[in-house]
Structures are given as structure tokens and as C-alpha cells.
Amino acid sequence: MGNGVLGRLASTLRGVAVESAWLAAHAALYPWGATAERLHPDGPYAHYRTDAMSPRARGLLVSAMDAAGTPILLLHGIGDIRPFRGVGAALRRRGFGVVHAVNYSVLTAVTGDVRTAASMFGEQVEQVCELTGADRVHVVGHSLGGLIARYYVQRRGGDERIDTLVTLGTPHRGTVAAYLMPTGLARQLRPGSQLLAELDEPAPGCRTRFVSVWTPADQIVLPQSNARLSHPDLDIEEHCLRDVGHWALPVDSRASRLVAGCLVRGHDRPSERATSQYDPLRTSPITHGHSASSELSS
Secondary structure (H helix, E strand, C coil): CHHHHHHHHHHHHHHHHHHHHHHHHHHHCHHHHHCCCCCCCCCCCCCCCCCCCCHHHHHHHHHCHHHHHCCEEEECECCECCHHHHHHHHHHHHCCCCEEEECCCHHHHHHCCHHHHHHHHHHHHHHHHHHHCCCCEEEEEECHHHHHHHHHHHHCCHHHCEEEEEEECCCCCCCHHHHHCCCHHHHHCCCCCHHHHHHHCCCCCCCCEEEEEECCCCCCCCCHHHHCCCCCCCEEEEEEECCCCCCCHHHCHHHHHHHHHHHHHHCCCCCCCCCECCCCCCCCCCCCECEEEEEECC
16 A cells, blocks of 8 residues: 555656646747648658658558548647647657648637637648548647637537547636636636537537547646536547646657557447446446546556
């Protein structure tokens, strides 16, 4: 028991240190986070050449070509795409061919609203599909980015384009921290807002698979359980990452491995929706009833 308590304490302290370090770097380098990333669909993996690939990346291409060839869009939180550059590099090393960080602009994030940003994101999705020839894409959204992508899926017909949506620390049920900000966007992020009520409305036939990743150490989504996605019409898989703060989620190595694994598995999932119950003692998804869930602590 003593060793277990000490191990948990060490893990918690490590998580606090990583979160603090990343938050300091995030603040210091913030202006550079607003720059847009250019899409390069003609990169080294675009035509499935294997000579430049690592053995692991080559294995994904050979065993799961559909997964490797599906574009992945990374949708950041408020005003900063920089954290996702690490996730993007990890996904490329894993063998995914087109990984693109979308910037929906600081202006929209700070003074606009989720609906406007969702429409802008939809235009970006169409551009990526046109450039790559893909019919559907995957999306990984951190914080506000996950909510924007979800609104696009449920309220803008985005389920026609998005195969899997992974959300990291997204305030699906709002956050009380939004009461500290007087902007219109903040009002949309408050629990019980009109926008969140729209997302609670029925979504029959939604074709997008959702993967919700949350952490009990989140300092931005409060209460932390508001980052757990629940909706009777959605196909949801849930994962809990302990000892990882809100800002560190996009740079956490466990999160990168989890995202990559979920995107690969998504191409092998059964056509009928699996349902499940949340079991915090399990470390891999279980399928009983209406979603899948897991908890990862180290």
C-alpha cells in the first residue's frame, strides 16, 4: 500500500511539473502559436512510398492502408496550434500520411463564437478533401477545438466528412471557469448555455465515431467530469488520463499513443454501434452497451 501511495504521489507531482512547464512555455511563446500551418498533401507518405518510412510506419501502411491514407486534422484550443505540432509529428512517425493543423484564427476564438468557427472549420475540411481526394477525415480537437468540431458534426452535417473525432479536454458540458470571462464565447462555454443545449438535441443517424479523452487533473474544465461526452445518439469511446493537466494533454506521450491507436482501430470497428458502461478499473475499452471507456494512469 505504501509503495502504491508513493507511486501515485510521484505520478501526480510529475504531472504537475509537466503542466507547469508547458504552461510557462505556452505563455512565453504564445504569439508564434497563431501562425497557420500549410497543408502538404504531396509529402513523403502521400503516394505510399515506403523507402523513407520507419519500420513502425511501414507496418501501419501495409496492415491498415485505409487508416494510413485518411487525412487527420488537428484543431487547437484558443489561438494556439503549436502544441499539436508534437502530436502531428508523432502521428506521422506512426505512419499516417496527411496530418494537418487547422488554424481557425485568434479573432474567431476570442471574439467570435463556436458556430462561426464550426462553419469556418467545415470549409477547411472541404479544402483538405479536395486537395487529398479523400471522402472522409479524422479530427483531433483539444479543448475548444473539440467543441467546434463536435458542433460541425452535429449541427452542420459534418458527420458526412468526419469519420472519427477525438476530443482532448473538451468542455462538452461547459466549464464554470467561463464565468471569469465576459465575452460572448465564454457565455457559450458556461454550463447550461444555449449552444450546449443545441448539442444535447437528438442526433439520429450520426455517422461520426467519437473518442472522448478527459483528465481528473484538468484545471480549465471545471468540474472535470464535464469533459466526458455523453449523448444517447452518439457512438462514444471514453478514456481517462490521470495526472495530466489540461494544457499538457496535446503533448503527453500517452495521449499521442492513445490517439494513434484509436484512429487505427476505428477502421476495424463493426458496422453496428457498440455500447458500454464506464469501468474505472479497466485499462482498455470495454463494449457492453453504448460507449467504450478506459482509464490510463501511467
